[in-house]
Every structure is written in structure tokens, then in C-alpha cells.
Amino acid sequence: DAGVTQSPTHLIKTRGQQVTLRCSPKSGHDTVSWYQQALGQGPQFIFQYYEEEERQRGNFPDRFSGHQFPNYSSELNVNALLLGDSALYLCASSERETGTGVGYTFGSGTRLTVV
Amino acid sequence: AQRVTQPEKLLSVFKGAPVELKCNYSYSGSPELFWYVQYSRQRLQLLLRHISRESIKGFTADLNKGETSFHLKKPFAQEEDSAMYYCALSSWGGYQKVTFGTGTKLQVIP
Numbered sequence: 511d512a513g514v515t516q517s518p519t520h521l522i523k524t525r526g527q528q529v530t531l532r533c534s535p536k537s538g539h540d541t542v543s544w545y546q547q548a549l550g551q552g553p554q555f556i557f558q559y560y561e562e563e564e565r566q567r568g569n570f571p572d573r574f575s576g577h578q579f580p581n582y583s584s585e586l587n588v589n590a591l592l593l594g595d596s597a598l599y600l601c602a603s604s605e606r607e608t609g610t611g612v613g614y615t616f617g618s619g620t621r622l623t624v625v
Numbered sequence: 626a627q628r629v630t631q632p633e634k635l636l637s638v639f640k641g642a643p644v645e646l647k648c649n650y651s652y653s654g655s656p657e658l659f660w661y662v663q664y665s666r667q668r669l670q671l672l673l674r675h676i677s678r679e680s681i682k683g684f685t686a687d688l689n690k691g692e693t694s695f696h697l698k699k700p701f702a703q704e705e706d707s708a709m710y711y712c713a714l715s716s717w718g719g720y721q722k723v724t725f726g727t728g729t730k731l732q733v734i735p
Contacts, residue, residue, distance in 0.1 A: 543723070552725035552726050552727045553669070566722045613661075616669040616670065
């Protein structure tokens with residue numbers, strides 16, 4: 511089991527562009543959560559997807575949107591990129607039935623640099 | 626609102642010395658508390674959770690609801706404990722959102 515897989519690993523975009531990040535959850539997991547981790551900070555919750563719907567959302571603008579597919583994989587889209595969007599984006603998967611009580615499984619992240 | 630505070634950005638201890646990484650939380654309900662660890666060049670991983678009351682790699686953490694704290698402790702630090710440690714909080718049930726603290730870097734000096 512490869513665990514949580516994220517792609518791409520690194521990305522450089524220009525201010526104003528749009529970006530799509532991808533995540534495949536751990537086998538058996540049906541819930542995907544996305545986090546933004548700026549340098550020197552802890553992960554900040556963006557949103558969570560379950561059954562192809564956004565279930566929880568953090569304090570992020572509408573420029574951040576997502577999608578979950580029937581196979582539980584997920585995408586994070588960011589429109590109109592700002593320099594401040596430069597960060598490590600983490601995907602975490604879990605199993606709805608057991609909840610986060612057994613903890614997340616994290617991917618290695620996508621490093622987004624906006625220039 | 627849920628909030629996690631880790632007051633120390635960096636904690637340096639000598640090998641064999643006791644370790645205590647502090648974590649305080651703010652949450653109106655009954656929370657689930659976790660410690661996550663990130664070793665150099667590795668992904669973030671769960672270290673322990675309060676509901677299991679287990680000891681992992683010699684680390685323990687006790688939930689103190691009166692002080693709203695969940696400090697991570699180890700009696701004798703090892704060099705391999707050097708890593709970034711994050712305290713995290715989640716609500717019970719429903720669609721749970723996990724909130725992380727800013728993290729504490731533990732540096733164990735040989």
C-alpha cells in the first residue's frame with residue numbers, strides 16, 4: 511500500500527494563474543482533508559471531502575475549491591494565485607466510519623511556489 | 626472555535642534528559658487530542674492519541690481537561706527523537722476537522 515499519494519511534488523506558478531493539486535487516499539480510506547502549511551507554521555485546514563461533497567471548510571477564500579471523485583481521490587484547485595499562496599499543500603486521508611480518532615494518514619505534500 | 630497552542634518553537638535537551646513538549650487547547654466541547662511527529666525528510670505521522678492512552682517510542686501524553694493541556698513527555702530523550710512535533714485537536718463525531726498547533730522542534734543534543 512503506497513499510502514497517500516500526492517502529485518505533483520513541486521510546482522511553480524505565476525501570480526494570477528490557476529493550479530490543480532491531486533491526491534489519492536490510502537486504500538480503505540474514504541475521507542480526504544486538505545491542509546496548507548506555510549513555512550514555519552502548522553498545517554492549516556482548508557476543507558474536507560466525503561462522499562464527493564465538501565463537509566467542512568476552514569477559513570479560506572472561495573478561490574480555494576475542491577472535488578472528490580467516486581474512487582475517493584481528490585483535487586484541490588486554487589484560482590487567481592497570490593504570492594501568499596506559496597506553501598506546502600498536504601492531503602490527509604481517514605476513514606469516515608472510524609473518524610479521525612485513529613488519526614490521519616498524510617501525503618508528502620505538494621510544494622507550490624507562486625512567483 | 627478550536628485552537629491549539631504550542632508555546633515553544635524550539636526545545637533543546639541533552640540525550641538522556643527528560644522531555645516535555647507543551648500543548649494547550651481551546652475547545653468548547655469534548656475534544657480528541659493527538660500528537661503528530663515529522664522526522665527529517667519524512668511525512669507527518671501520528672505519534673499518539675489520548676483516547677488510546679498508549680505509550681509510543683517512550684512518549685506519553687495525558688489530557689488535563691482542567692488545565693486544557695495535553696503535554697507530551699518522555700523520561701529520557703534519545704537522539705532519534707529529534708523532530709518536529711505537532712499537537713492537534715479534533716471534535717468528536719460528525720465531520721471532524723483537525724486543528725494543528727504551530728509545532729515544536731525538538732533537538733536532542735548528543
